[in-house]
Amino acid sequence: MKIAVDVMGGDHAPHEIILGAIKKAKQTDSELILVGDESTIQKELERYVVRLNNISIVHSNEVVEMQESATVALRKKKDSSIVVANQLVKEGKADAVVSCGNTGAQMAAAIFILGRLKDIDRPPIIASVPTINGEDSFLIDVGANVDCKPKQLLQFALLGQVYSSLIKGKSDPTIALLNNGEEEGKGNNQLIETYELFKKQKDLNFIGNIEGRNIFNGKSNVIVCDGFIGNVLLKTIEEMAIMMTDLFKQENNKLPEFLERLDYTKVGGAPLLGIDGISIVGHGSSKREAVFNAIGIAEDCIKKEVVKIQNLALDNSI
Amino acid sequence: MKIAVDVMGGDHAPHEIILGAIKKAKQTDSELILVGDESTIQKELERYVVRLNNISIVHSNEVVEMQESATVALRKKKDSSIVVANQLVKEGKADAVVSCGNTGAQMAAAIFILGRLKDIDRPPIIASVPTINGEDSFLIDVGANVDCKPKQLLQFALLGQVYSSLIKGKSDPTIALLNNGEEEGKGNNQLIETYELFKKQKDLNFIGNIEGRNIFNGKSNVIVCDGFIGNVLLKTIEEMAIMMTDLFKQENNKLPEFLERLDYTKVGGAPLLGIDGISIVGHGSSKREAVFNAIGIAEDCIKKEVVKIQNLALDNSI
Numbered sequence: 001m002k003i004a005v006d007v008m009g010g011d012h013a014p015h016e017i018i019l020g021a022i023k024k025a026k027q028t029d030s031e032l033i034l035v036g037d038e039s040t041i042q043k044e045l046e047r048y049v050v051r052l053n054n055i056s057i058v059h060s061n062e063v064v065e066m067q068e069s070a071t072v073a074l075r076k077k078k079d080s081s082i083v084v085a086n087q088l089v090k091e092g093k094a095d096a097v098v099s100c101g102n103t104g105a106q107m108a109a110a111i112f113i114l115g116r117l118k119d120i121d122r123p124p125i126i127a128s129v130p131t132i133n134g135e136d137s138f139l140i141d142v143g144a145n146v147d148c149k150p151k152q153l154l155q156f157a158l159l160g161q162v163y164s165s166l167i168k169g170k171s172d173p174t175i176a177l178l179n180n181g182e183e184e185g186k187g188n189n190q191l192i193e194t195y196e197l198f199k200k201q202k203d204l205n206f207i208g209n210i211e212g213r214n215i216f217n218g219k220s221n222v223i224v225c226d227g228f229i230g231n232v233l234l235k236t237i238e239e240m241a242i243m244m245t246d247l248f249k250q251e252n253n254k255l256p257e258f259l260e261r262l263d264y265t266k267v268g269g270a271p272l273l274g275i276d277g278i279s280i281v282g283h284g285s286s287k288r289e290a291v292f293n294a295i296g297i298a299e300d301c302i303k304k305e306v307v308k309i310q311n312l313a314l315d316n317s318i
Numbered sequence: 319m320k321i322a323v324d325v326m327g328g329d330h331a332p333h334e335i336i337l338g339a340i341k342k343a344k345q346t347d348s349e350l351i352l353v354g355d356e357s358t359i360q361k362e363l364e365r366y367v368v369r370l371n372n373i374s375i376v377h378s379n380e381v382v383e384m385q386e387s388a389t390v391a392l393r394k395k396k397d398s399s400i401v402v403a404n405q406l407v408k409e410g411k412a413d414a415v416v417s418c419g420n421t422g423a424q425m426a427a428a429i430f431i432l433g434r435l436k437d438i439d440r441p442p443i444i445a446s447v448p449t450i451n452g453e454d455s456f457l458i459d460v461g462a463n464v465d466c467k468p469k470q471l472l473q474f475a476l477l478g479q480v481y482s483s484l485i486k487g488k489s490d491p492t493i494a495l496l497n498n499g500e501e502e503g504k505g506n507n508q509l510i511e512t513y514e515l516f517k518k519q520k521d522l523n524f525i526g527n528i529e530g531r532n533i534f535n536g537k538s539n540v541i542v543c544d545g546f547i548g549n550v551l552l553k554t555i556e557e558m559a560i561m562m563t564d565l566f567k568q569e570n571n572k573l574p575e576f577l578e579r580l581d582y583t584k585v586g587g588a589p590l591l592g593i594d595g596i597s598i599v600g601h602g603s604s605k606r607e608a609v610f611n612a613i614g615i616a617e618d619c620i621k622k623e624v625v626k627i628q629n630l631a632l633d634n635s636i
Binding site for chain 1 (some may be wrong): 450501544
């Protein structure tokens with residue numbers, strides 16, 4: 001497996017990204033292609049006296065900054081690390097791309113370079129959410145698309161269903177809509193319309209609405225929401241987890257397993273679905289451990305043929 | 319001070335509501351008017367051998383159920399406890415109403431019985447959110463209005479500003495929009511338009527967008543969002559707090575103060591703003607302690623003349 005790592009993207013790039021990749025390279029047979037400024041990468045590799053057969057470098061001149069407008073950046077910075085890394089996937093020189101940089105740019109690169117899968121309007125990001133007494137659920141979309149039409153939410157549901165059953169090895173995962181009440185008819189106009197659409201979809205194991213209080217109890221395997229609320233919610237959850245972890249540590253306590261699982265550095269990254277390639281979105285604040293784990297997610301997705309399986313499912317359902 | 323308590327509303331009504339009111343009556347000079355089925359209330363008072371001068375009963379025949387449609391219920395159940403309790407306020411027989419029942423019905427009763435303040439389209443619910451190192455912030459709206467226009471969000475901001483400065487005794491509290499990024503131009507269409515509107519409002523100490531990760535660090539005194547996201551977010555936060563409290567207790571640890579402050583039973587209730595009366599929305603799951611504290615919030619709002627101050631502020635600003 002070959003994985004292109006955008007070492008220039010992220011709050012702690014390139015240093016922490018490179019260190020995460022080095023750590024991973026020592027433990028995997030996959031080939032890691034570090035994309036970014038060659039001399040910087042070279043220096044880091046020398047500094048840590050790293051000569052690994054499974055690390056190579058592809059040079060790129062430019063960087064898309066974290067807060068830059070994605071569409072402008074993609075148009076202007078043709079030689080940015082995120083563009084070059086995605087091109088490696090497009091050209092078959094890599095099997096997946098991992099980036100902790102500008103999410104909008106990563107999404108735009110996925111759309112314009114890798115391309116969308118059949119009948120998918122907008123690629124969503126799917127994140128795992130630990131549950132208190134069992135396996136993770138998935139929240140989709142957690143940040144890629146802030147204004148979503150009901151039919152796009154349906155696409156997210158179908159992609160989430162495929163991904164969840166593929167990763168968890170369980171057929172027919174349950175799908176719910178995140179809402180402000182459980183009863184049918186609850187929610188804003190967008191949600192009420194979406195509920196109707198989900199109900200009509202025969203091959204969707206739709207169990208109705210769930211509230212914020214039920215995110216962590218495994219009530220649904222897949223929880224669908226638009227990327228605006230998904231983003232606000234995930235960031236709030238992450239921050240609460242960080243605060244709670246600090247509070248536990250202040251008391252010198254062993255960290256509960258649930259809090260460990262809420263730690264985004266342990267999760268590493270979240271896949272972009274609905275695109276013709278594997279693209280893993282790492283947290284902007286990622287340090288080496290998160291990068292290490294994000295590359296692991298990329299390996300999982302390659303092994304499990306995420307793109308092929310999505311294609312098969314879309315052929316059958318939309 | 320006279321406070322009408324809807325003892326029939328809530329998951330644990332009437333038993334726990336009555337017990338909360340009894341506990342409060344023992345500690346306050348306020349008169350508590352218990353609104354609901356007289357014989358039920360009478361029996362509970364006798365069961366606990368309560369003869370308090372400051373508890374009285376106003377009988378009502380009907381109950382609006384938790385999941386009932388608010389508008390239908392209000393039209394059909396003219397003698398429901400929530401309607402009767404609001405009428406007591408309207409007629410000057412009570413200074414505030416407290417209910418842990420159907421939020422939609424409470425809001426509809428506030429609109430149709432108490433009436434809205436000048437230029438307010440929809441009354442929002444304001445909830446306090448503890449911060450890790452200081453005084454609480456406020457989140458508005460947390461559940462009353464799922465589809466909000468930018469001008470309604472501006473009304474929420476103005477009401478939140480008034481309430482925050484009144485409760486915290488601090489002039490010119492900061493106001494932020496909850497968004498998926500901090501930069502101007504972030505967010506869905508609704509938020510982008512709202513940002514422009516907030517910027518133009520001269521008497522608003524608008525500090526821009528904040529993300530989910532900044533809810534708990536006091537970055538803004540007031541955080542404005544629509545009631546859909548506010549509801550989902552608040553329920554998620556509450557549930558996480560409950561889980562974390564359990565985890566701390568399993569380890570036999572002293573609960574961190576921050577978690578204590580996240581406990582909704584300690585907070586008690588959240589005021590409906592923008593209406594011509596004081597109406598406190600208690601949590602549907604409230605037991606006696608939450609009811610006790612919700613009545614305390616009503617007392618605060620009466621003492622601080624929340625309605626008069628809102629009116630003054632609205633005269634000057636909208």
